[in-house]
Amino acid sequence: MIREFITADSFEDALRKKLDAKGQAHFLAGGTEMNRLGSSVSPEVAVSLKNLGLESISEAHGIVTIGAAVTLQALRDSVIVPAYLKEACGFCGSLTRRNMATLGGNIMLQRDDSYLMSTLVSAKARLIFADISMDGQYVEENIPIREFHAFRDHFVGSLLVSVVLNKPTRFVASQRFARTQQSPAAVTIAFGADISSGEPHDVRICAAVKGTGVIRFPEIEDGVSSGKFKDPQEIVTLLTASSDFIDDITGTAVYKRYIVGTAIASMYRACLVSIGKGGAV
Numbered sequence: 001m002i003r004e005f006i007t008a009d010s011f012e013d014a015l016r017k018k019l020d021a022k023g024q025a026h027f028l029a030g031g032t033e034m035n036r037l038g039s040s041v042s043p044e045v046a047v048s049l050k051n052l053g054l055e056s057i058s059e060a061h062g063i064v065t066i067g068a069a070v071t072l073q074a075l076r077d078s079v080i081v082p083a084y085l086k087e088a089c090g091f092c093g094s095l096t097r098r099n100m101a102t103l104g105g106n107i108m109l110q111r112d113d114s115y116l117m118s119t120l121v122s123a124k125a126r127l128i129f130a131d132i133s134m135d136g137q138y139v140e141e142n143i144p145i146r147e148f149h150a151f152r153d154h155f156v157g158s159l160l161v162s163v164v165l166n167k168p169t170r171f172v173a174s175q176r177f178a179r180t181q182q183s184p185a186a187v188t189i190a191f192g193a194d195i196s197s198g199e200p201h202d203v204r205i206c207a208a209v210k211g212t213g214v215i216r217f218p219e220i221e222d223g224v225s226s227g228k229f230k231d232p233q234e235i236v237t238l239l240t241a242s243s244d245f246i247d248d249i250t251g252t253a254v255y256k257r258y259i260v261g262t263a264i265a266s267m268y269r270a271c272l273v274s275i276g277k278g279g280a281v
């Protein structure tokens with residue numbers, strides 16, 4: 001339960017106030033997770049991100065920069081946010097929650113039913129973090145989201161400032177599988193590829209799988225990039241023989257594996273259609 005609410009007037013001030021609380025504090029963005037009954041994020045001290053100017057969305061030369069405290073509904077309403085990200089924000093079925101929940105909060109949580117992580121990894125988003133280094137200096141760094149995904153623990157104390165989408169022509173598609181729009185998702189999955197050469201390459205496939213976490217599929221990414229699959233359906237067979245999924249309330253491990261495989265195959269086909277190949281490899 002939050003017992004102390006702290007405001008800050010700069011990124012550095014927010015980071016130092018969080019450090020002063022010696023592990024008791026979390027940044028407070030929309031608060032939808034922090035105030036959720038039974039949340040795993042339940043700090044005594046909240047350092048508010050209000051007043052830090054993290055709510056802007058801008059575009060220059062096709063590069064879209066989004067402040068970490070932009071809400072999912074503001075992303076949906078924006079005319080400059082790419083359609084694939086707007087669609088992923090719609091995976092959060094509650095308008096009330098979309099009006100509070102932020103992009104940054106969603107990324108930092110990296111839940112196993114994350115609305116946005118798969119899409120952002122597939123889009124090859126970049127993240128701008130602010131931090132206090134070991135020697136006490138204020139620093140900012142620009143990292144690929146795949147690094148955040150792979151080394152999440154390194155960013156526990158960091159402040160996510162913004163998200164940069166700098167691949168305007170990339171193909172990105174996402175799918176979410178749940179019993180109802182308000183139910184927890186068994187799988188939220190995305191497929192992204194550079195299609196500038198007329199063939200899919202630089203492929204990223206990422207899924208949030210309930211009970212497993214946010215995972216990538218490097219073997220399939222490489223296979224698609226190298227044109228190894230004669231038919232996208234071969235991916236379904238490949239996945240049947242692998243992957244660590246578990247049975248839970250959202251579905252059995254077998255079901256999750258099957259939908260991951262079929263979803264990747266269908267998005268791969270859609271990617272081929274988008275480059276005028278009609279689904280043929």
Ligand SMILES: Cc1cc2nc3c(=O)[nH]c(=O)nc-3n(C[C@H](O)[C@H](O)[C@H](O)COP(=O)(O)OP(=O)(O)OC[C@H]3O[C@@H](n4cnc5c(N)ncnc54)[C@H](O)[C@@H]3O)c2cc1C
Binds near residue numbers: 034041049103111115
């Ligand atoms: C009923 C319910 C169902 C939900 N279902 C889902 C779901 O299916 N999928 C899903 O992904 N989420 C779900 N959520 C969680 C949540 O709504 C979203 O993940 C939301 O985007 C979190 O953003 P927030 O701004 O509310 O985060 P907050 O609750 O404010 O913060 C969450 C965490 O992120 C940290 N944080 C926030 N912003 C930053 C930042 N800029 N830099 C560093 N750290 C930061 C906070 O310190 C905290 O640890 C659900 C929540 C509720 C109440």
